[in-house]
C-alpha cells in the first residue's frame with residue numbers, strides 16, 4: 304500500500320516528478336559518462352604502456368661495475384627469467400627487451416629516442432596493437448597506403464619508427480638512417496639501419512620510442528647476449544589490477560634466491576639514473592615496477608580528470624540535493640491534511656517517514672536507472688563510432704587518436720546506488736518533519 | 751450500569767496564541783456511555799472541535815483527565831495514542847479527508863492494513879462488506895475525485911467503521927453537504943450505530959442533524975451548558 308501510494312503520488316505530481324527525474328538522471332548520466340571516459344583513458348594508457356615500455360610487472364635493474372657508473376641492465380638474465388617463468392603468480396608470459404638511448408640521424412635531421420630491442424618471435428601484443436601509419440600521415444604528398452612490415456623487425460639492422468619521428472626525420476619506409484649511441488665507457492658507437500615500418504603515434508610516449516631488432520641493439524652496445532634491459536612479466540586476465548600484489552610476492556621470491564633488490568620507487572627506469580649513480584655499491588641490483596610506475600609521469604592526467612569529475616559531480620549533487628529537499632518540503636506542505644488524516648486513522652510517525660522516503664527513493668531509483676542507462680548507451684555509442692580526436696595536445700594525453708570510453712558495470716551500479724541514496728538522504732529532513740507533525744495540527748490546516 | 755466508555759473530568763485546554771493564552775476548554779466534565787449516539791452542539795468557537803480532538807486522542811488536555819476506553823490519555827506516548835486511535839477509534843471529517851490517490855476500496859482497506867494482523871482474504875471480505883453497507887459497491891474502484899460529496903463521506907464512514915472501532919468521532923460531518931445528503935449521512939450513521947453497536951460522537955450546527963441524536967451536549971465558551979442529562983459544568987462547579 305505504501306508502494307501504491309508512493310507510485311501514484313509520483314504520477315499525480317507529474318511535472319515535479321519529471322523535473323526532478325531529469326535533474327537526478329542528468330547528473331547520474333554525466334557521472335557514468337565521465338567515469339567511462341576515465342576508465343577508457345586508463346585502459347588506453349595501460350595498453351600503450353604495456354605495449355611500448357612495460358609488462359604488467361617489470362623486472363629490471365642497474366648494474367654498477369664501479370660506484371660512479373650505472374647501466375640500466377640485468378647482467379645475467381636467463382636464470383632470472385627461469386625463476387619468473389616458474390614462480391610468478393598468475394603468469395601469462397615473460398618477454399625480454401633490450402633497452403638503450405640514442406640518436407637517430409637521417410639526411411635531413413635527427414631525433415633523440417629510447418631504443419627498444421625486441422625479439423619478435425616472443426612478442427605477443429606488439430604486432431597486434433601497434434597500427435601502421437599510411438604514408439600520407441607522416442609525409443606531405445605521401446601515398447594513401449601503408450608501407451613496410453613490422454615483421455621485418457625479426458631481421459638484423461631493421462627498425463620501426465613512429466609517425467612523428469618519421470616526419471621530423473623526413474624519412475619513409477625503406478630509407479636508411481644512422482643510429483648513434485654512447486656506451487657506458489663514453490665511447491660512441493654507430494650503426495646503419497633500415498626503416499622497415501612506420502607506426503601510428505601512441506600518445507607522446509611513442510615519440511621517445513624506436514623499436515629495433517634485439518641482437519642489433521645488443522651488438523651496438525657490445526653487450527653479452529645474456530644481459531638485457533628488462534624482463535616484462537604479463538599476467539593472466541584474472542590477475543590484472545593485482546600487479547602490486549604480484550610485484551610484492553616476486554620481491555619476496557627473488558630476495559629468498561639471493562638477489563639484491565632496490566627499494567620500490569614508483570617511477571620509470573630512466574628517472575632513476577641520478578639516484579643510482581649517487582649510490583655507493585657495485586654489482587647487480589634488481590628493480591621491480593608495475594606498468595603504472597612506468598607511466599607514473601602520465602598519471603596526473605587521470606588524477607586531473609577524476610578530480611574534475613569529483614568536483615563537478617559534487618557541486619551538481621549539492622544543487623540537486625537542495626532541489627529534492629525543497630520539493631519534498633513543498634509536497635509535505637501540500638499534503639499536510641493528508642498526513643494529519645492518516646496519523647488520526649492510526650499511521651505511526653515512522654509510517655509517515657516511510658511514506659515520504661519511499662516516494663523519494665522510488666523516484667531516485669527510477670531517475671538514476673534511466674540516467675545511467677542513457678549515459679552507458681551514449682558512452683558505448685561514442686566508443687563504437689571511433690570519434691577522431693583532432694587536437695594534438697589531447698591526442699598526446701589520451702595516447703590515442705580516437706576517443707575510447709569504457710563502461711564498467713560496477714561504475715553503473717555504484718552510480719545508481721549512490722544517487723538513489725543521496726535522493727533518500729535529501730528527503731530525510733523534510734520527511735522527518737512530516738512525521739513529527741502533530742495529527743491535530745496537520746488536520747486543522749487549510750485546504 | 752457499566753463504566754462510561756469516555757470520561758472527561760475538569761478538562762482544560764489552553765492554546766498559546768502569541769503572548770496570550772486562549773482557553774478553548776475551561777473545565778469540561780462529561781461521561782459518554784458505550785453505544786450512544788451523541789452530538790456536541792454549540793456556537794462557532796465554543797470548543798466542539800477541541801472536545802472531539804481530546805476524545806479522539808489526536809490531542810491531549812492541558813489539565814484534567816480524559817479517559818478513553820479505560821485509558822487516561824494525558825500520560826500516553828505518541829506511539830500509544832496512535833495505537834489507541836488505530837484500534838479503538840474511527841474518524842469522519844468535515845471535508846472527508848480521503849487519500850486522493852487511492853480508490854474507494856483502497857481507502858477503506860487502509861486502516862486494516864495499518865492494523866497489520868489481518869490476512870488479505872479477510873481484509874478483502876471486510877472491505878467489500880463495508881463498502882456494500884454504505885452503498886458504494888459500484889464505485890469501489892473509483893478515485894475520490896470522481897465521487898460526489900455525499901459519496902465521499904460514505905467512503906469516510908466505511909473507512910472509520912471497517913476496523914470495528916469502539917467509538918467513531920465525526921466533526922461536523924454534514925457541514926460540507928447539502929441538507930438532504932446531510933440527512934442521509936446522519937441516518938446512515940444512526941443505522942450503523944444501531945446495527946454495529948458503535949458509539950458515535952459528532953458535532954454540528956444544524957438543528958435538523960441534531961434531532962437525530964440520542965443525547966445532545968450543549969457547550970458555550972469552553973464550558974458545558976447542558977450535558978443532555980440535566981447537568982451543566984457551571985452548575986456543578988457552583989454546587
Ligand SMILES: Nc1ncnc2c1ncn2[C@@H]1O[C@H](COP(=O)(O)OP(=O)(O)OP(=O)(O)O)[C@@H](O)[C@H]1O
Nearest residue numbers: 765767772773774793794795796797798799800801
Ligand atoms: N490551534 C489553536 N490555536 C489557538 N487557538 C485555537 C486553536 N484551536 C482552537 N483554538 C481556539 O479555541 C477555541 C475553540 O475552538 P474550536 O475549534 O474547538 O471551536 P468549534 O466549536 O469547533 O468552532 P467551529 O464551530 O467554528 O468549528 C476557539 O476560540 C479557537 O479560536
Ligand SMILES: [Mg+2]
Nearest residue numbers: 798799800921
Ligand atoms: Mg470546529
